[in-house]
Amino acid sequence: MNHYHESPQVLNDFLSYIQTIKGSSPKTVKEYYLDLRMFFRYIKQKRGEVDDIPFDEIPIKDIDIAYIKTITLSDAYDFLMYTVQDRPKHMNSDNSEIGLMAASRARKVSALRSFFKYLTDKAHLLDHNPIQNLEYPSVRRSLPKYLSMEESVELLESVDGPFKERDYCILMLFLNCGLRVSELCGLNISDIKENQIRVLGKGNKERMLYLNDACIDAINEYLPHRLTPNNDTGNAGALFISKKRNRIRKTSVEALVKKYIAKAGLDPSKYSAHKLRHTAATLMYKNGTDIRTLQDVLGHDSINTTMIYTHINDANMRDAARNNPLASFKRKKSEE
Template identity: 50%
Template structure:
């Protein structure tokens, strides 16, 4: 955790962020989110409690003096006032308010159970705003096949392998660019996910074939980064931005550009196709995707209208009809 970024952190917030990063293994983006959310709450609290002049812009309110005494005084009503402020003054939607509520709940749980600053958690009963989860956008099976069939160019073996791993394994963009040659076994790849957690992803025949086509090309080169599986034209480990460009370029070739698809949507595609067509158990899918909570994986249990129609037609009473009277 870079100290310079969090110079205005009070000691308790700094220790919380350090704990979440080093002990809980949260990603830098998650740590930054906690910081931003809690900083806003502290600024609001100081103004709400008249600890600073009311006309002081939020961005100018210093939080480095927030101490245990102030945090012990926080009530559930204070937090609901904060939620109202987010909705009315800042026009935050339910999803944003839900995230900020979650940050507060994690922080006050830490104060209560890890450092014993609080005897009782004042926001334990905080109700999180209802945030309807949108269905993940994904390519259909036919679109996925079309995407793979259109890969051409000087780096076609590399690009085809990248797309194949995305569409079959559901790995994250950061996981894909981080793969080293030594991570590859005969039928598996070791990837490093969020919080530096490693997991093994098993490879199907399509992935093995794509790797077998690409590896001779890769091993014929002497790049600057000798460990990286995927390398750029300059011999460096390929970066996330270049992979995103590769995905966009190939989507455009087959007429799928401008539809909201991206490298991350290929991860959604892999998960959805596994669930809908491969009938993969939701618990197995959780492990494949590297999710911490199964609730995250459940967004892939959505069903298409076609599946609903098939389910209705599959009823054993589907063909039982009332006999007409003569």
């Protein structure tokens, strides 16, 4: 991986570890770098070790393990408070958001906890982990939007045009397998093994998903119409090919989903390709798939991420109670 030139060696070693050993994506590695850089800049500013240097120009190259040994749990909590109260006054040079929401603070906690756990348990540079009791902030998750069964059928029936077999197959895999857009674009023909398909998820983690009859039929109908790809390493084995004969890109998939959403009479500003993943998960859960199995299907690292779909079901049950025609019935009081 590319080392960050502003980063001290101890931080570069950690970033290499989470990418090569833990399998974190380059995006996660960069986010952790930015979070930890902000943390060290804050510590140096808090301790008065920099004079009249703009926050985004505070150097951290000199941070070493001796310095890190002086950091306490209180420093970590002060940093999180700073991101809430003070940091929104500034715009980050890396174009991150002005106001840091709870989800962003939770990621910063994750970066800090992972870094200090690595120093303690893996690199053995610390005798004890000073922030092992650092808690995650409460993150309020909004319920994801999804299509109903009827709307899903309308979406599938809206498909037409010169690439209708390909587009129908794409929508069918989204709605049945709950794939991420990047996962669908990364599919190769060789990933299909009879009634299963190999999916490469976040952090290069593989999972095998079973294909139902609808998916198998859609794939079999599409393959005879699949365009011959340009003959290069990245395109040759791709399952879904663009009209330019390359591996289909995320932007193309997102655009075609929006097109059919609108064609089906639905709101394209409300629904997207990622919402089809939510739709698949919701329909599976509402029809009896247990939460652990759903976690495996979706490729979630944590069961907590999958638990959002239990709240969807709770909300639907509340709505069902309210929509009952007897919901507002009140018994007449008997006359005394």
